[in-house]
Structures are given as structure tokens and as C-alpha cells.
Amino acid sequence: MKALIPFVGSAETIKLAEIVKEELEKKNFSVQLSEVIKHKKKGKSKLSRIKSGVTDWKAFDLVVLGFPVIGISSSHLMNDYLKQCVNIKGKKTAIFISCIGLHGNALKKASSIVSFHGGKVKDSIVISSFLGLNEKKQEQAREFIKNL
Numbered sequence: 001m002k003a004l005i006p007f008v009g010s011a012e013t014i015k016l017a018e019i020v021k022e023e024l025e026k027k028n029f030s031v032q033l034s035e036v037i038k039h040k041k042k043g044k045s046k047l048s049r050i051k052s053g054v055t056d057w058k059a060f061d062l063v064v065l066g067f068p069v070i071g072i073s074s075s076h077l078m079n080d081y082l083k084q085c086v087n088i089k090g091k092k093t094a095i096f097i098s099c100i101g102l103h104g105n106a107l108k109k110a111s112s113i114v115s116f117h118g119g120k121v122k123d124s125i126v127i128s129s130f131l132g133l134n135e136k137k138q139e140q141a142r143e144f145i146k147n148l
């Protein structure tokens with residue numbers, strides 16, 4: 001089985017993405033980490049142009065999205081990335097987000113874009129990056145994947 005982890009990088013999100021990858025590999029997934037990076041040049045569309053980040057989900061059985069909370073919402077880059085993805089329909093999806101405490105509508109926003117395109121968000125987790133990603137928080141992330 002194949003899993004994709006598209007993530008918007010921040011120090012803690014990258015660490016979490018690596019933990020998620022490790023746990024999925026323990027469940028025998030072949031995992032592709034895919035950092036979503038914005039193109040420096042703007043396109044004609046209002047959406048951010050994506051420089052890197054796998055946008056075709058066809059080959060994957062599971063997609064686990066990760067991003068930091070920015071401005072009490074999901075990162076604009078993640079939202080714009082999701083709007084440009086194809087073959088989301090029917091895809092099993094999970095979401096992890098990192099924040100320092102106020103996540104507002106971040107999960108709701110990203111979940112609603114996935115659902116709108118026919119994806120199925122099975123579970124989500126908010127991990128506080130306040131004071132760093134200690135053992136307890138890392139274990140929370142591992143349990144999240146184990147129970148997926």
C-alpha cells in the first residue's frame with residue numbers, strides 16, 4: 001500500500017511528518033513525503049503556484065496532510081495546494097496540524113476542501129508545538145497513526 005504525506009514545512013511540522021512516515025512504514029506502507037513549496041513567481045490565478053508537492057493522489061491508498069496553523073487558520077499554501085490536487089475522490093485522508101495553542105478553524109477549513117472534492121477525512125490531530133515537540137507529543141502523533 002502507498003501513502004503520501006504532503007506537508008507545509010515548519011520545523012515542528014517537518015519533525016511530525018517524519019514521525020508519521022516512520023509509523024506508516026511500520027504498518028507496511030510505502031511512504032512518499034512531499035513538501036509543499038510555493039513558486040516564487042506568481043501565476044495568473046489567485047491560487048499560489050505550487051513549486052513542489054505531489055498534486056495527483058491517484059497512486060495512493062492514504063494521504064496524510066500536515067501543516068502549521070497560521071493566523072488561526074490552516075496555512076493558505078495548504079489550502080491552495082489542496083485546491084489544485086486531483087483524484088481526491090474516495091481517498092482516505094488524515095490531517096495533523098501543529099500550532100502554539102489557537103487553531104481556530106484550521107482543521108475545518110482543510111477538511112472541508114478535501115470533503116468538497118470527495119475525499120474522506122478519517123481522523124485528525126492537533127499537536128501543540130509550544131515549548132517544542134517533547135516525547136509526550138511525539139507519542140501522541142505515533143498513536144494517531146497507529147489508530148488510523
Ligand SMILES: Cc1cc2nc3c(=O)[nH]c(=O)nc-3n(C[C@H](O)[C@H](O)[C@H](O)COP(=O)(O)O)c2cc1C
Nearest residue numbers: 010011012068069070071072098099100101102129
Ligand atoms: C505568521 C505566523 C502565524 C501563526 N499563527 C498562529 C495561530 O494563529 N495560532 C497558533 O496556535 N499558532 C500560530 N503560529 C505558530 C505556528 O503554528 C507554529 O510556528 C507551528 O506550529 C510550527 O512551530 P515551529 O515554528 O516551531 O516549527 C503562527 C506562526 C507564524 C509564523
